[in-house]
Amino acid sequence: MLRIICFLVMAMGSGMTAADVAAVYDFDSRSEEQRYQNLIAELRCPKCQNQNIADSNSPISKDMRNAVYQMMLEGASNEEIVESLVGRFGEFVKYNPDLDSRTFVLWATPAIAVLGGLLVVAGVVVRSRKAGTAAPTLSNEEQARIDIMLAERNQGGNA
Structure with a gap:
């Protein structure tokens, strides 16, 4: 009985971890796959605001990735794909407006x-530079006070 309970707990737990599997798309060539990766890397997620749609797990990013893939299958150019998504979501989706x-x-x-x-x-x-060029001048009274202080200091140091 314990084995059955452990099996059921493990089976339910493994189902939860596999619930959000990333979509896998089939491409005719490596260059098409690279083109797709470049496109989804240069488009921003409207919900996340600071992530591209390649890195975002939001539902709207998944929809945008699907739209990019579908438009690529239909033969749309990069500019057409980007302009279609800009028309739908606004200029904000472009990282480099x-x-x-x-x-x-x-x-x-x-x-x-x-x-x-x-x-x-x-x-x-x-x-x-302007302030540093002019040397400050002392008045006669200030110079006399300094001379007195220096004389007192010298007399105190000699004793």
Whole structure:
């Protein structure tokens, strides 16, 4: 009886581990498989937002992988596949969006930040050089106080 219970527990447990098996697609050639892998690596999961559809386990990513495979079987080009998914899910699914009026700030921000940083550094360097060239001068009263302090120190050190 104990053996039967152990067998049933193991059978149910093994079924749970095999519940989410990744889909396996058949390709005519290694180049087609590589093309598929490149396509799913360059498309972003709309749900996960920071994963491509190759790495995501969300249901929408699985649907997108199936759509890419089906369109490849139908003979669609890479551009047609990407544009179809962009039309369905929006420009967000592309990891490298095209440069246009909507994405100009996205592409220009790193260059603007670097140039701004260089200008700040240049300003700090110029100010420090200007401030460092002029030697501070002491008034007659301050110089007299320093002379007195030094004289007292020298007298105290000699005794």
